[in-house]
Amino acid sequence: MELLTQQVLAGISTGAIYACMALAVVMIYQAIDHLNFAQGEMAMFSTFIAWQLIEKGVPYWLAFLITLVVSFIGGVAIERIVFKPIEHAPVLSHVVIFIALYSVINSMAGFIWDFTVKSFPSPFGSSPLFGSTLISSHQGGMVAVTLGLLLLLYLFFSYTSVGLAMRAAAANPASARLVGIRVSWMTALGWGMASAIGAIAGMLIAPVVFLEPNMMISILLYGFAGAVLGGLTSPGGAVLGGFAVGIIENLAGTYIPVIGAELKLPIALVVIVVVLVFKPAGLFGRVVVSRV
Amino acid sequence: MTKLLEVKGLTAAYGQVRVLHGLDFSLEEGGVTTLLGANGAGKTTTLRAICGMVKSGGEILFEGKNILGKSTEDVARLGVAHIPEGRGTFTRMTVEENLQLGAITRRDKQNIAKDIDKMYDHFPRLKQRRTQQAGTLSGGEQQMLSIARALMLRPRLMLLDEPSFGLAPMLVREMFDILTALNRDEKASMLIVEQNAALALGIADEAYLLETGSIVMSGPAKQIGADENVRRSYLGY
């Protein structure tokens, strides 16, 4: 029982990472109706920018803010330059563009900053939280920021006009145009926001997993898994899903003997897929009844 | 006074296929005009052309200014509310959100809540379902919702594409009564595309008959309704 509790807690603390990423994933999904495979790389790149600023002596919070702004602009730029020209292409072509983007960003990061592992500071320090050795103050801070961000996003999407317009533009672009919404601006805005959120996720995650160009690969995947598990339309579900994935991953690694570290990822995915077979909308997704 | 909408020599094409071959028609402010014709005559295309949704040529003058080539959202922002075929409901959003979306480009935010209440007065059934997902509404309710949403724009012109489609006859009657009232009381100008000629002619002032992309007959609705050929081909008697 002791071991179980320990592993669950450990799962929650790694889950905070995935929850953050999952939130960014759902965010962009709400904005553009696509899963962005390059999201992790964009987050990683933003984190490197922050790191570079801090190396040059810029204080942490200023670097944080500048990175957010730069990421936002970067996200909008990518949408305008890379995606707008092919907006009418089939979905699979878009998927390929995401793959290409991933390749470009990953390669550029490696080229500019090389592949050696770097440490990234945490604004929360790393002392044990509440005296427990399993959760540090940084991880507590991660959870807090993730939840705070979640609240902000919820308020934004539910109670502001822009949020409503963005949701409409993503869900039904044709009808959105008919009510006068400038759909392509909304898409660009969505990209900017998702990019900024990804940057926050990256800057929170880097102190734990250390900064290097390939740091986000498995995290993005766990983030996807968490988002899908929670239900792609529910930011709250995504966060919960992220935590759940962390717990599942840890428990699978501990209790299933054949699994070494390498199979943790596929096992976690399998568990999620099994859940989806029984609950196709994810645990908290809304099921839409459609009339044929 | 300038007509609200004046269309001259309108052509439209889907890819290589020409669908409209030079239409001329107009609409007075406060009037109801109907475009009649069989399936495939080009009625929907005409509405879509007005809203910049299909490649077109010619002239579309809205309040005297040419809007051909403007994007759909810009045309909407000029005050043209288009209720498309299939109603275009935001199915994942609630009824209330659909209404809010109708008004999303309006500057006078303070009046929006009042207008929503007015819509609920017009359509009590929508008020009952205000927090329900729009996709769960019946066909008739979704049609009411789409009209309400269009009205939320406080439009200068409403374009309705096949409003009777898929609705039970009693509901259709109810809806056309509402449209008549709206035109009479709120002076809402409407361009209605309909396959159900009898209904449309009952509410319209002017009528145009479309056949394979060209206007073959035009005139006051009563006159068109009385015409032998129209009666035989489109009114069934």
Place this chain on the structure above:
Amino acid sequence: MSASAHEETVVHHDIGESPEGENRPIARPATPAANAGAGARRIIFLALLAIALVLPMFIKNFVVFQLTQTMVYAIAIVGLNLLTGFNGQFSLGHSAFYAVGAYTAAIMMEHMGVNYVWTLPVAGVICFILGFLFGLPALRLEGVYLALATFALAAATPQILKLSPLEHWTGGVQGIVITKPDAPFGLPFNQDQWLYYFTLIVGVILYIAAKNLVTSRTGRALMAIRDNPIAARSMGVNTSLYKASAFGLSALYTGIAGALGAIIVQFVAPDSFTLTLSIGFLVGLVVGGVGWLPGALFGGAFLLFVPNIAEGVSKGLSGAVYGLLLIAIIYVMPSGLAGFIQAVVGKLRGK
């Protein structure tokens, strides 16, 4: 009117949405050659075949090897096309089937001393069964969920191949080295040339079979399921059976490709069959043209040659160059080579 429950993120048809709204197709099926007429198509096919037959006489062995590899990838891409292009099921997991085919060939040849020719049908059958079995639970999944499930499959494959209990058969991390076969009946070809012709023969047979399938009633059923599953079901098409079978068939093609690939490369090891390979197949599929079989050759060539070109341009930025080339190709041909040819043929015919 019936109501059916779908979860929100599934693209579905309903009368509430306007035509361009949510129902973007997974791919726009392309039939560029349809306009050119069956006669022209046959001529092009025979011309290409003739060139292919004669080519090895004039080029270096290494290039022959590369062309053979291209054909192998093309076969795998045809397999993926049957599933994704013609049946609308998205798969990121085909590296798994490729791996199964490859290891089947390796184990049969090295551990059981079976002649290489027999490894192909065996690999095909095994992969068909595996694909079918995977396709069954996958029936419930669509779009992103299916992507995730197939992703899990692809990610798990290298790890499963490295598992210690299986090491006796799989050779663990080291993998298995395969002896390259010689040309049979004393034909005057060296090993690379013979394998080129062998692959060519197998490829042509498989291609013709695929072509016949998609133009048959079965093919139309598959496409009906892709375009409108509810309508298909209401017309009496057993969607479950077709979809699972499509998975099986797709896996069969990719498995045979894997077996051929193993023989050519003379080597199988877990890290040759990672997710990157699956993604490569997808890229090859899109670049060739989703829903257009001949595009597979172009896709296979892209998959083989472009990463090399990218590395040649800049060692340090090879990924970036590759990505930029990929973006450029999609800009020029948003629907792959298929769409490009369709556009060109359209322009040539005049307006």
